[in-house]
Amino acid sequence: MKLELGNFYVKDIQFGEKTQYNNGILTINKNAALSVVKEDEHITEADIVIVKPGDKVRLVPVKEAIEPRHRIGGGPLFPGVTGDLLQAGDGKSHALKGCSVLVVGKHWGGFQDGLIDMSGEGAKYSYYSQLKNIVLVADTDENFEKREQQKKNHALRWAGMRLAEYIGAAVADLQPEEVEVYELPPVTKRSTETSKLPSVVMVLQPQSQMEELGYNDLCYGWDCNRMVPTFMHPNEVLDGAMISGSFMPCSSKWSTYDFQNFPMIKRLYQEHGKTVNFLGVIMSNLNVALEQKQRAAQFVAQMAKSLGADAAIVAEEGYGNPDADFIACIVALEDAGVKTIGLTNECTGRDGASQPLVTLDAKADAIVSCGNVSDLIILPPMETVIGELQALARDGLSGGWDNDTILGPSVREDGSIIMENNAMFCSDQVVGWSTKTMKEF
């Protein structure tokens, strides 16, 4: 399978007559873009705002991030989600780099939504503060979940994907500035030199805790709660086979942008043929029932062993209950003789004194840790808020609260905020960008 990602480095984004890309300048016809957003009649209000690094802007509630791309030769960016099924990961796609489509609720947030500061002290928490963002701020008539803490955010998330496709189409017929090639021959058809290297599988545990459909990550449109672990080509993940869900406390979440750019997968590609033989991805999940956890761990270990993996990297999208899947999977792999590295964040509480993962096992002896979901963060007011600041306090964002006897509400009268890292948008970057770690004090 061979994927060619043609990159276009966006230097600036502006509104204009025609949606086009020219010499690093991305121009968006706002009306045309909004009409794509409003193709879904459930979108009741929508606007698009451009925000850039350094802007005095706070975004909340942020629901999703997507990289604008175009699939050369046609077909949906997200097969089985925004269009018919097709094989992702084999062919050419064009990508607008250095920017993302961010989806922000105009009013209502939920458990899974987050916050991004584009400048100031808060900017360091989110990867997306470094990007130029095309922000879709919209509201919907999904009244059934307006006051629910858990929201599917269906209309908004799908509108974001359509918008990313629409913007990506601007580079459909252009020559990319750079082409990244991702190619892995079949597992049994690799050169002797490569086959001699330690072989590694990347095990992904995308979020799938909700029994009800509509909240979990999707794999080619299929709810990850309803699957057993399966072997995938890493290119599929990089090319739109996976989309983010709408369930997990936000700092632990992997956005669709995160899947499209999965740094750990790209890093393994860099090592492939040099230090390791990258076998591919085992796509697992994070279901809640014990038997489902055991089944998934068993499948993963069996698959890794059958593939001849010497080593594995296990990454979990979540904390708390999913820690049981994470540790069970590592233990199953180690028991199968596969040397395993874990990639996760921790929940040690606001005082840092709690047990870092819900379950621990001495066999999980090699873990890279990307942060504490419950770290307390205090930030000054921001000049401009896009969305609604009160959502952080009012709507049950995982890192916000409407009142606390000692700390008061998350949103203070002057617009300053106090929150847990939990509500920072995709901030623990367990996909691999994180420069955070955990230390004992």
Added chain:
Amino acid sequence: MKKAILYLNQFFGQIGGEELADHAPEIREGLVGPAMELNKQLGDEVEVTHTIICGDNFMGSRQEEAINTILGFLEGKEFDIFFAGPAFRAGRYGSACGNICKAVQDKFKVPTITSMNDENPGVEMFRKELFIFKGGASAAAMRNDVKAMAQFGLKLIKREELLPAEEEGYFGRGIRKQVWLNPPVVATERVIDMLLKKVHGQPFETELPIPKQDLVPIAKALTAEELSKLEVAVVTSGGIVPVGNPDRIQSASATKWGKYDISKLEDLVKGEFMTIHAGFDPMAANNDPDVIVPLDALRAYEKEGKIGGVYKYFYSTVGTGTTQAEAARMGKEIAAELVEAGVKAVILTST
């Protein structure tokens, strides 16, 4: 200028050696022994105003009295930080430094710092609650240990940013916080580095050390035949004690256990026994202590011949907040008594 006070034992307080370990607490204005070095290391910004001296035995055997006396000395004194030791490898001194630092910290809300060698049992007893610097084995390390305490004390007083325990040099308190690596190293690099080392059998360092689990294999089951001939003892971490708590077992973070004679009792009744455990709603246990120490059921089994009898004492402590190290020590002490008494069957109840 900020003010500091230092605690020393009778030896470093220049009273004398082991023969004077019963020396009662005293406070002196100015500098005694290591206080001079501490004062020097603290520089111009902090002055050591007083030295407190207490014999190790006095603190060990009359702890409450010693602590109350010292807290009394400190009442009304102006001080911004409190030091104790360094205690090196001296066990009783380490425990004394830990106890007094904790009491001072709790009462006066000032930071406290001590220093011990990693083999000092005081480290495990107090590391979760105090800044204990990693000290040398003997007084030869005095200057270095005092310097480490002083430098960190200055940082605390100036409210400077504190680095992780390992970098500062104190024993980690079990508090894990997120930090940005400086210089930044992305997670992907850290994973690949760890992966290659692990695969090639080279040493690597996890970012999430899993606490060592000291699991004891479960003993072989007794047959009904064997059990019918054996006395059964009850040990509990549920805090059941005679009303009045004669051994003053702590309601949380216990370091003491007690044993209570039940040889003449058929049943633990309300008003005679109670729980002092602070980790659960005590109502049910206080209404009927047998829900935690099931003496009534054991007596019934004894009458039916299912067990040979009930051992004359039951053992009790409190499990909530109790450190693994303390729990293990108490467990070993209780087990030693039971083995000595020839007991071969124990029911351990928790709450």
